[in-house]
Amino acid sequence: xxxxREGAVIIGxxxxxxxxxxxxxxxxxxxxxxxxxxxVHVPPDKRSVLAAIFDAKCRLRAVEAEDKEPLEAGVIYFAxxxxxxxxxxxxxxxxxxxxxxxxxxxxxxxxxESAAEVWGKALTGIVxxxxxxxxxxxxxxxxxxxxxxxxxxxxxxxxxxxxEAAIEACPDALVLKAGGIxxxxxxxxx
Amino acid sequence: METFERIEDxxxxxxxxxxxxRYHYDFRNYAMSSIRRRLRQAREQLGFxxxxxxxxxxxxxxxxxxxxxxxxxxxVSEMFRDPGYFRAIREKVVPHLRTYPSLKIWIAGCSSGxxxxxFVILFREEGLEERTIFYATDINPEALAQAEAGVxxxxxxxxxxxxxRHAGGKTSLSDHYRSGYDRCVFDRSLxxxxxxxxxxxxxxxxxxxxxxxxxxxVMIYFDRILQDRAIGLFSEALPRNGFLGLGAKETLRxxxxxxxxxxxxxxxxIYRRTGA
Numbered sequence: 001x002x003x004x005r006e007g008a009v010i011i012g013x014x015x016x017x018x019x020x021x022x023x024x025x026x027x028x029x030x031x032x033x034x035x036x037x038x039x040v041h042v043p044p045d046k047r048s049v050l051a052a053i054f055d056a057k058c059r060l061r062a063v064e065a066e067d068k069e070p071l072e073a074g075v076i077y078f079a080x081x082x083x084x085x086x087x088x089x090x091x092x093x094x095x096x097x098x099x100x101x102x103x104x105x106x107x108x109x110x111x112x113e114s115a116a117e118v119w120g121k122a123l124t125g126i127v128x129x130x131x132x133x134x135x136x137x138x139x140x141x142x143x144x145x146x147x148x149x150x151x152x153x154x155x156x157x158x159x160x161x162x163x164e165a166a167i168e169a170c171p172d173a174l175v176l177k178a179g180g181i182x183x184x185x186x187x188x189x190x
Numbered sequence: 191m192e193t194f195e196r197i198e199d200x201x202x203x204x205x206x207x208x209x210x211x212r213y214h215y216d217f218r219n220y221a222m223s224s225i226r227r228r229l230r231q232a233r234e235q236l237g238f239x240x241x242x243x244x245x246x247x248x249x250x251x252x253x254x255x256x257x258x259x260x261x262x263x264x265x266v267s268e269m270f271r272d273p274g275y276f277r278a279i280r281e282k283v284v285p286h287l288r289t290y291p292s293l294k295i296w297i298a299g300c301s302s303g304x305x306x307x308x309f310v311i312l313f314r315e316e317g318l319e320e321r322t323i324f325y326a327t328d329i330n331p332e333a334l335a336q337a338e339a340g341v342x343x344x345x346x347x348x349x350x351x352x353x354x355r356h357a358g359g360k361t362s363l364s365d366h367y368r369s370g371y372d373r374c375v376f377d378r379s380l381x382x383x384x385x386x387x388x389x390x391x392x393x394x395x396x397x398x399x400x401x402x403x404x405x406x407x408v409m410i411y412f413d414r415i416l417q418d419r420a421i422g423l424f425s426e427a428l429p430r431n432g433f434l435g436l437g438a439k440e441t442l443r444x445x446x447x448x449x450x451x452x453x454x455x456x457x458x459x460i461y462r463r464t465g466a
Contacts, residue, residue: 068414080438080439086223097266097410098266110227114227117223
């Protein structure tokens with residue numbers, strides 16, 4: 001043990017999210033020492049099933065976040081449909097009904113930017129597959145605050161636009177395949 | 191470790207303090223993550239270099255206050271939003287409300303009135319409107335004036351109509367408004383039993399005993415302390431068995447008043463006051 005671990009992991013994904021997340025989240029051990037926040041573009045009028053799917057697939061617990069949900073290590077929090085998810089402080093998620101950003105609510109940028117404010121260099125931000133530009137500005141904010149920026153290799157991504165936009169906004173980001181992202185996260189937990 | 195608060199966060203705290211002392215608008219216990227985002231937008235769009243400069247203007251120019259309030263209060267609403275909520279009210283709550291000779295309903299944080307009109311139309315359809323007084327409150331006078339006018343863009347009516355139908359509407363929504371060139375004017379008779387009032391969940395007190403309080407997506411902008419205060423007000427306003435409706439992703443789980451309520455319609459976030 002190297003003392004208490006602080007910080008968090010935040011992941012953004014859009015088109016192809018289910019498959020990409022399935023390559024990563026179920027491979028994390030039940031002792032993963034950080035909270036994991038996941039923002040996926042989901043249609044506003046649908047009930048999201050992501051939390052239920054990954055709660056069944058993963059060794060970690062997965063929930064859909066409610067307003068002022070306390071953050072705990074080793075829990076995966078999914079942003080609910082039709083709300084922005086923001087990180088209020090190191091212990092708390094906040095939701096918001098503000099306007100869509102880049103036609104999205106939840107917005108990956110909004111979540112990433114608020115997380116960067118709170119966790120600074122203790123944050124790892126990951127942009128996965130997607131067919132739009134969301135997440136690029138947010139990942140840039142995470143890197144600017146000293147956090148670790150990771151992008152799924154566009155050659156592997158189901159939709160390359162989102163990872164490519166993230167790499168363009170954040171040229172120093174680590175570009176990894178899903179397997180590499182898993183190894184990186186496992187190294188954090190060791 | 192950062193020992194010092196960032197300059198911008200200091201400026202935000204000072205601005206909120208200034209608004210309180212100058213105008214008695216109290217945003218000091220609003221959730222920081224969202225207020226920071228909206229004040230940044232306000233600073234940029236109103237053309238100030240810093241939040242401090244915005245504060246100076248807010249203190250000395252009363253015309254700046256309404257502009258700033260547009261950012262500080264979030265006005266996003268639609269009629270019959272989350273149709274399942276209104277369907278649950280119609281199917282599960284209304285049978286209980288029918289047993290009362292008179293009813294008081296409080297729409298707390300009514301914004302531009304969409305939620306209010308949804309309630310009045312539903313109550314009219316269920317034959318309860320005549321025995322009901324609706325209290326529609328908000329802190330933003332501009333929003334209250336919009337609510338009182340009951341005028342909405344024609345482009346939004348399609349969504350409202352669809353929601354109303356999914357909520358089990360027994361009339362056609364078009365029975366309740368007249369459409370003009372690009373807008374719809376809701377029937378003034380819908381306001382017959384409505385009291386509009388400036389009321390703050392942060393600084394004001396309870397003003398009567400209610401059978402139903404609907405406060406959806408208002409408290410998400412509050413921190414936990416302030417949420418507790420507002421929920422305390424609701425528990426005071428509601429007698430035993432009174433109803434409280436929250437937004438789809440709001441919960442009483444984290445509140446110190448959780449014991450004062452029990453779940454009534456779990457998915458739809460409708461709670462009932464216990465005797466506690």
